[in-house]
Amino acid sequence: MEGTLFNIFAGLTVLSALLVVANPFSRNPVTSALFLVTTMISISGLFVLLGAYFLAAVQILVYAGAVMVLFLFVIMLLDLREAARRKLNLVSLAMGIMAVGALFSVYKSSIESKGEAPQQHEVAADTGQAEAKVSAAHVRLAKRCSAATKDSSCRSRSSPSCCWWRWSA
Amino acid sequence: MEPTLSQYLLVSGALFAIGLLGVIVRRNLLIIYMSLELMLNAANVALVAMSRFNGNLDGQVMVFFIITVAAAEVSVGLALIIALYRKRQTTDVADLATMKL
Numbered sequence: 377m378e379g380t381l382f383n384i385f386a387g388l389t390v391l392s393a394l395l396v397v398a399n400p401f402s403r404n405p406v407t408s409a410l411f412l413v414t415t416m417i418s419i420s421g422l423f424v425l426l427g428a429y430f431l432a433a434v435q436i437l438v439y440a441g442a443v444m445v446l447f448l449f450v451i452m453l454l455d456l457r458e459a460a461r462r463k464l465n466l467v468s469l470a471m472g473i474m475a476v477g478a479l480f481s482v483y484k485s486s487i488e489s490k491g492e493a494p495q496q497h498e499v500a501a502d503t504g505q506a507e508a509k510v511s512a513a514h515v516r517l518a519k520r521c522s523a524a525t526k527d528s529s530c531r532s533r534s535s536p537s538c539c540w541w542r543w544s545a
Numbered sequence: 546m547e548p549t550l551s552q553y554l555l556v557s558g559a560l561f562a563i564g565l566l567g568v569i570v571r572r573n574l575l576i577i578y579m580s581l582e583l584m585l586n587a588a589n590v591a592l593v594a595m596s597r598f599n600g601n602l603d604g605q606v607m608v609f610f611i612i613t614v615a616a617a618e619v620s621v622g623l624a625l626i627i628a629l630y631r632k633r634q635t636t637d638v639a640d641l642a643t644m645k646l
Binding site for chain 2 (some may be wrong): 378379386389390393394396398405408409412415416419421422423425426427428429430431434435438439443446447450451453454456468469472473475476477479480483486487488518
């Protein structure tokens with residue numbers, strides 16, 4: 377049930393967001409604004425699925441209510457019918473789709489590689505122990521430094537904030 | 546079955562990518578502004594999903610502030626667009642290149 381609702385709202389969100397940006401049937405800004413309303417309402421549906429009921433209500437009130445009225449007011453005040461007739465540059469469209477697609481595929485692969493979480497936790501625990509060891513070594517080194525010499529370079533190199541990543545790596 | 550965190554993050558990433566595409570490709574200032582709103586909402590979805598699956602409310606508080614700031618930003622930005630239109634009679638970013646080198 378919840379999965380079905382999620383699929384419906386997620387599909388509606390992505391589809392209507394695509395129709396805001398690149399509508400093949402209409403280049404009118406009013407159409408984009410109305411599809412933006414659909415996007416906002418389906419995002420608030422996602423908020424309800426996530427248990428954020430107050431935010432869902434605020435999303436509809438603020439975005440679908442206030443912000444959309446402002447947008448439609450400005451679009452109709454400026455009377456942008458002449459601007460709607462301009463064509464998109466095909467080269468820039470292809471380059472934009474390529475760049476954004478590459479960005480999204482990197483994001484997607486980084487999300488999916490988060491799947492093996494236990495290994496990462498082990499690694500984190502290991503580095504935590506290593507850091508503890510290294511910081512104990514730092515303390516010993518600092519004590520020796522301050523006791524034996526008053527060399528400032530030695531003391532600055534032994535400070536834990538200096539290069540802890542090199543120690544822990 | 547219940548949707549997972551990575552599914553929500555995927556929807557949020559897709560929404561952000563579509564908004565970024567709009568900012569890059571479209572030439573109308575108003576549509577660019579709507580795409581910016583899409584990107585803000587993608588961040589909101591990611592924050593709420595994170596706060597749900599981590600079991601605290603920090604993300605929802607953050608989203609509340611983001612919505613407030615976005616509403617204020619829209620009013621200021623649309624006022625700027627109207628002022629620009631009264632001066633130049635256009636909302637096309639290709640025509641607004643006075644500050645270009």
